[in-house]
Amino acid sequence: MSPSMVSTSKSKSFLKSIHIPPVFYFVISIFAIGMILDQGIGSGDILTNPVILTNIFVRSVALGIVAVGQTFVIIGGSIDLSVAYTISITSVMSSFLMAGDPSKVPGAIAIVLLIGTLIGLANGLIITKLGVNAFIATLGMGLILRGILYAAFANFIGSVPRSFEALGYGSIGPAPISIIVLLLVVVVGWLLLTRTKFGAHLYGTGGNNEVARLSGVRTDRVLIAAHIFCAVTAVLTGLFVVSRLRSGAPWVGTDGLYDLESIATTVIGGTALSGGVGGVWGTLGGVLIFGIIDTVFNQLGIDPYLKNVLKGAIIVLAVASYTIRSKQEAA
């Protein structure tokens, strides 16, 4: 065999191994529908104005980062409903701690990362060691965080220094930093899931916890690690959100619907809610769908309240398009 033939067969098998998640066909069709609507009813700017096109991605960054974390816990057969409050706490705490002073940025980031790790650890411990159902544990954790958050902060507080805003607004060459960060998180998530022992164990745990445990996987540890990872991605989203808003408020996470939307995008991306199946590239596709819908709504000038009505319906129907095929009764 000549060397060139080896390389072509290798690249072919590499192409096969990539396997594009089906959600991307959805992305393309939604994009096409959005363009037609925009051309017909809206201003038709989306295609011609590259700023709006980039904006689809920038809008997707905040949701995308935390959705990668959500994908991890859902693959592990768990779920995290407390991410919206983790995002709120991060945005408020970091802008409060930074107080507009560039020298305080590293300290503030370290502290919010620590807080996020603790939240993830607490979630993981409550679920694995206390045996509390993940829905309930993280719903309860969300309430606890909400209580603390609103007891401590009532409004926008502090601000981030100009240099920190680069995360949200800056760009390296033509590529916005935020998109690079998102892709970085997705790639790290992909590598963790497909190239490490932890990833394999996570799929095993989500597929069948008992079987995985009996075959020697420390399922509790794997789940706790997944929850910490998820909380840390929520922290990163919080940092990105606050860099865009320039100041944090206790409602930015919940108003951003990060809990519901991160779960919905994960499910739309092909990760089963029952765990054990899925991946981060599919989730990225789901996130892009939401980014496109958001942008199209904006271009069409849809009333913000009506937007929520449509979003609620779209989220439920999108999830339904996956769950309807399941043979199990939902509860």
Add this chain to the structure above:
Amino acid sequence: MSTTTYPKSSGAASLAGSLWNSLKAIPPVYPIFLVIFLAVGFLNPNYQTLPGIFSFLRRVAPLAILTIGEMMVLASGGFDLSIGSMVTMVIIGSSMTLHNDPNRALGSIVLMYGIGALVGLTNGFVVSFLRVPSLIATLGMALLVKGAALYWCGGAPKGYFTDNWRFFGKGYFENVPLVGQFPASFLILILVAVITFYIFHRANFGKQVLAIGDNVRAAQLSGVKVHRLRILVFLISALCAVTGGILIGGYGGIGTNVGEGFEMQAIAAAVVGGTLLLGGKGSVPEVIFGAFTLEALFALLNLLGLPKPYRDAVQGLIIIGAVAYVSLRTRRRR
């Protein structure tokens, strides 16, 4: 779940034993409520008087009604996170349809029950036939309903509630024999409690709901119509939410955030009332006292000077704590 075994000894020991067993059979929510309410009464003598107690009942009645509805869904194994938004919808929708005209009160209330029925049926349909987990289905519905309500009023509700509409949540029946005044909202709670007690504890419906909450497959195989029941529990929950919403609006007036957080309060109250999350156990009288207990606990925290936002944290701790307690106990028994 718990089987009490009676000791087979004779005489005083067996009497004490059976007394102890019957004491143990009392659901914990009643003594807990008593202790907390006595503590509240000790700190604030207002709660020792009949008007003070009636005022407490008037305030807590809506939550108790919401909790009854939520309990039915929880007992069937699901969640209903849309009731808070439903309360908001009732408050905004009523303000829009009343037009400050007392004659429109009846029509407005009927319309609200219509919307509630639609929302409940949709929730049940989406969960049963589209197989979307109720948590996601009702969260999406919450977003949709609140969005629709705010879209309806354009962001800010107009007008005010008429006095006859507000009577249900705020008013008292005067010159009632023995007690003098009697809160209207408490009467409505009693009505709702009697109806739901009958359908949940006396008719087959309740047993079947508990059966599907305990084990869907087993219930299905023994002939329970799972889908119909699920749709019904979501319908009841939504109708309870409308009733609660009318009382809450009557008591507190118009606002766009009034309904916020009621779904979590109802879940916490149901858990305090011994409801098993993810299904299989629930009781109407116990969750009513669960709601009373939660409200008394809030009053207690208030008297102790804890800021209001900590209520959420307390609810979260209650929910996690109760479920962890049950789970650890069953795990130890295994």
